[in-house]
Amino acid sequence: MRVFLIGFMGAGKTTTGRTLARRTGSLFVDLDGRVEAGLRMKVAQVFRERGEGFFRAEESKQLTACARFGSLVVATGGGTFSLPGNRELIRRLGVSVFLDVPWGEIVLRLPAKQGERPLFGSPERALELYSERLPHYRSADLTIRPEPGEDAEALAGRLALALEAHS
Numbered sequence: 141m142r143v144f145l146i147g148f149m150g151a152g153k154t155t156t157g158r159t160l161a162r163r164t165g166s167l168f169v170d171l172d173g174r175v176e177a178g179l180r181m182k183v184a185q186v187f188r189e190r191g192e193g194f195f196r197a198e199e200s201k202q203l204t205a206c207a208r209f210g211s212l213v214v215a216t217g218g219g220t221f222s223l224p225g226n227r228e229l230i231r232r233l234g235v236s237v238f239l240d241v242p243w244g245e246i247v248l249r250l251p252a253k254q255g256e257r258p259l260f261g262s263p264e265r266a267l268e269l270y271s272e273r274l275p276h277y278r279s280a281d282l283t284i285r286p287e288p289g290e291d292a293e294a295l296a297g298r299l300a301l302a303l304e305a306h307s
Contacts, residue, residue, distance in 0.1 A: 143166070144214045146221040150241070156299065159295075160213050161212070164211070171203060
């Protein structure tokens with residue numbers, strides 16, 4: 141099964157994805173990491189030097205490459221699922237799971253990673269972006285809301301059960 145974790149920056153897609161992949165014996169793919177490896181540039185540098193459009197095109201290319209694998213867990217970028225073509229591709233390839241972390245929790249997580257997040261800008265801009273993307277996130281196949289204080293291991297366990305029930 142191919143599982144695509146979606147959600148806003150700071151939702152824990154990479155941490156949860158790694159844990160879920162380990163639990164299920166699947167390959168783990170961090171989409172931003174694939175873009176960085178393919179371009180030999182950090183995401184922030186790609187945005188700065190080549191622009192968001194270039195980044196999104198490379199992101200879609202890397203997403204398409206996920207079709208080669210039968211069983212994998214993909215941590216997508218925060219904006220991946222906002223593009224109609226990416227949503228359709230993810231629907232064809234596997235199951236989308238929205239990690240529905242409340243805005244108040246995201247705000248607490250983001251400042252430490254602000255330099256790594258090219259679209260963060262300010263908390264106000266991040267909220268604007270979150271609000272724009274939320275309707276797309278909500279169209280995912282499954283939604284999992286982490287419990288307060290729940291670690292990645294427990295969340296991945298709940299997610300594995302939800303995926304089992306979904307298939």
